[in-house]
Amino acid sequence: MIGPTAPRERWITRPDVILHGEEVGAGATFLLLHAGGERRQVWGPVSEVLVDAGYRCVAFDQRGHGDSEGTARTLSACADDITAMVHAEPPASVLVGASLGGLAAIAALTDPAVRAKVAGLVLVDVVPCLEPSRVRRFLASVSLSGAHTELVEDILAQVPLLRQVTAELDLPVLLVHGDNGSSLTDDDIDQLLRLAPHTTVRPIQGAGHLIARHQPVALAQAIIATTTAWR
Structure with missing residues (x-):
């Protein structure tokens, strides 16, 4: 028999x-x-920390990544995939999106049916207030500038929409960001807080942009500490 802590394919x-x-x-x-x-x-x-704390975790490879098919060319395609994921889950799921995952989650929340099924949004080192030239420099610095050029340019073209959606969100929001090599600046965080003043901000010491890699336990603990009251 497969126990609750054994991964189950989806x-x-x-x-x-x-x-x-x-x-x-x-x-x-x-x-x-x-x-x-x-x-x-x-x-x-x-997930190990979240499961030990009594939660259920679901993670898919986004299109064009890992074992999933296709190519990620537009933000709307990624957002539509997330919409399908949300509708496959029980009500009051919390979306936790890192970088592309966070931006696609915001885009998916344009759909009222998605908002109705979601208890809140956790953004992991990403905000909707993207400055194109700085984004391109950052991606070049981590050797990703040429890997997803079409998708990156499409996302940058969607910044006005991402800002609008974020400003209209009536869901709780948590921003978790690194303090060492993060892609975010203090001004980025301030802009998010102006768009969504109800956002909680939690820095993670010793983490860069990929917090799930750098400080997974601290990330999970920050998520638990903030989102427990959301459901």
Whole structure:
């Protein structure tokens, strides 16, 4: 018999791709959305802490990543995938999105039906107030500037929409950011707080942009500490 802490495979069939994922644990659900260039396994150490605390975690490879099919070319395609993931989960799931995952989650929340099923949004080292030239420099610094150029440019074109959606959100929001090599500046955080004043901000010491890799335990603890009251 497969116990609640043993990963269980998941698939979602979309019109153009099949998304491959897994779930682990039992209890209130976190839907974990990885960054561009990553895959679902990056959430493993974070999930261990969340599952031990009595939660259930679901993580899919985004299209064009890991075991999922297709190519991630537009933010709307990634957002539509997340919409499908949300509708496959029980009510009151919390979206946890790192970088691309966070931006696609914001885009998915344009749909009232998605907002109605979600208890809150955790942004992991990403904000909707993207400054194009700085984004491109950052991606070049981590050798990702040429890997997803079409997707990056599409995301940058969607910044006005991302800002609008964030400003209209009536869901609780948590921003977790690194303090060492983060992609965010104090001004980025201030802009988010002006858009969504109800946002909680938690820095993670010793973490860069990929907090799930650098400080997974601290990330999980920050998520638990803030989101417990959301459901």
